[in-house]
Structures are given as structure tokens and as C-alpha cells.
Amino acid sequence: MQPDKREDVLKRLAFIDGHLQGVRRMVEDDKYCVDVLKQTFAVRRAIEKMEQIMLDGHLHTCVVEGIKEGRDDQVIGELVDLYALANK
């Protein structure tokens, strides 16, 4: 991963971790399930956003390089697998 992308991803991971600790406290304090669910939806949304940033970096670096080096089948195969996995 490019250094600036990695820094961004690590910041987002720290934020997601803090968000998840908040969810844990809500569950321990027996908060209303509907309110807890709204927070876990937000956590998933934050993870998806972070995934987009990683995928963006991956496409612009590894995929472009892989194809220029003739490793089309490998890098394209990985993308197809990822997409199928993301929608499972």
C-alpha cells in the first residue's frame, strides 16, 4: 500500500475500533437494541469506506503493474474472486 493510503487506513481502523468499543459499552449498559443496531450499521459502513480506499490503491498500483508485467490472469482473477466474496 502507498504510505499515505496506509496512514489513512490505519487512522480509519483506529476510529472503527473506538466505534466498536462504544458498541460494546452500549451492549453492557443494556441500551435499546435498535440504537445498538444503528451503530453497528455505521461501523460496517465505515469498514466499507476503508475497503474502497484499499481497493482504489490496489487497482492503481498492483493491478496496473501486474498487467504491465503480463500477470493479467493473476491480478484479474484476484479481483473477480474479491468481487464474488464481497457479494456473498
Next chain:
Amino acid sequence: MQPDKREDVLKRLAFIDGHLQGVRRMVEDDKYCVDVLKQTFAVRRAIEKMEQIMLDGHLHTCVVEGIKEGRDDQVIGELVDLYALANK
């Protein structure tokens, strides 16, 4: 799209269309909503499967060609946009 992919996609579209006509009849006949919803989920699943086939073809052809021709920014940008759109 490669001819065999296109034929596959058109067959799937005909199947999805038939499935959707079945959903319409269920709604007209006032079938139980839960049963209708199970069918619309299946229709969406079939569309997702068809999308995977189109994306697979796109990656193996246009994306590889585009990168080999130096149009990295265009083809990668399109993929990033598509992924963001698929998750919206």
C-alpha cells in the same frame, strides 16, 4: 462483450424477466408478502450473478487492453466508480 458472454447474459436476462413476470402474477393474485419477497430476493441474486459475469468479461478484456494501451486512469477510475456505486 465476448460473444459467448453476451449469449450467456442474454439467456440470464430472459430468465430474470420470466422470474419477474412470476412476481407480478403473485402480486396480482395477492399472494402472501413474505413469499413475494423471497422471490424478489432471488431475482436480485440472479441479477448480481449476471453482473459478476459481465464484470469478469470486462476485467479480462477492456481493463487489460486499456492498461496495456496506457489508459490506466480511465479503466481504473471506472472500476473504482462502479465499486462505490455497487455498495451505495
Next chain:
Amino acid sequence: MQPDKREDVLKRLAFIDGHLQGVRRMVEDDKYCVDVLKQTFAVRRAIEKMEQIMLDGHLHTCVVEGIKEGRDDQVIGELVDLYALANK
């Protein structure tokens, strides 16, 4: 389904069907895959919106009636199954 919901759902189904015919023509005319995919995403989005309307009606009628008649296990069980199915 309540008559006004059913009418709304049938209108949406007709619109979705027309959208899908447009997708078929795009595939037959060998349009760019990225543009076809954007349209199939929109079709799925339209189906999801229609599902929300059906679910809304179902919750306000069958689920409320079922619980008031003591059929909690049935109507709640169906919702849990639907949710699991929607996320598969």
C-alpha cells in the same frame, strides 16, 4: 397487501420490467459493459425500494395482526428468516 400498496408495487414492477428491457437492448447492441452494469445496479436498487414498500405493508398489517392473535412465533420467525435471506 393493501390495495394502494399493491397498485404502487405493480407500477414499480412495470417500471422495473421496462428498465430490464432497456438493459437487454444495451447488451444486444453491445454497449460498453460499464454502462450496462450501472443500469443493472439501478434495477437492483429499484427492486430493493419496492421490497421496502412490501415489507412496510407486511409489518403494519400481517405482523401486527399475527401478534395480536397470538401467532408471535410464526410472524416473527418469518421476519428473522427474511432478514437472513436478504443478507445472504
Next chain:
Amino acid sequence: MQPDKREDVLKRLAFIDGHLQGVRRMVEDDKYCVDVLKQTFAVRRAIEKMEQIMLDGHLHTCVVEGIKEGRDDQVIGELVDLYALANK
């Protein structure tokens, strides 16, 4: 939340947290993006599973009680909002 559900949810949260720490280490160690993404997909999947358990408990308790106490509009409205939010 029922005590046994809460315990289950807290265990799952601890597991998810550990999984997320693993993702952080992978990013710090500059592991291959595709492998990191597979792990973040798994984290989201684990969160979704935990949400199903919370929703299941919510439906069997608060929703049934709310409807039996005549607060249909409140509990059903919350479910409709949640569903719309989950699909956004």
C-alpha cells in the same frame, strides 16, 4: 436484551475486535491488499451475523411486547427505518 443473547453478543464483539486488531497488524506489516480485504470482508460478515442475533432478540421481545401494548406505530416504524438504513 435477554441475558443469554447479551453474553453471546459480547463474545462476538470480543472476537470481532480481535479480528480487527489482526487487520491492523496486516496493514502495519504492509501485507498484500487482497489478503487484507478478504479479512475485512470477514469482519463485516461477523458483524452482520451479530446483528441478526440482536434483531432476533429484539423482534421476540420488544416488538411483540410493544404491539401487545398497542404501541404498533412505534415498534413497526423503528423496524422500517432499520431496514431502510441496513440497505443504504
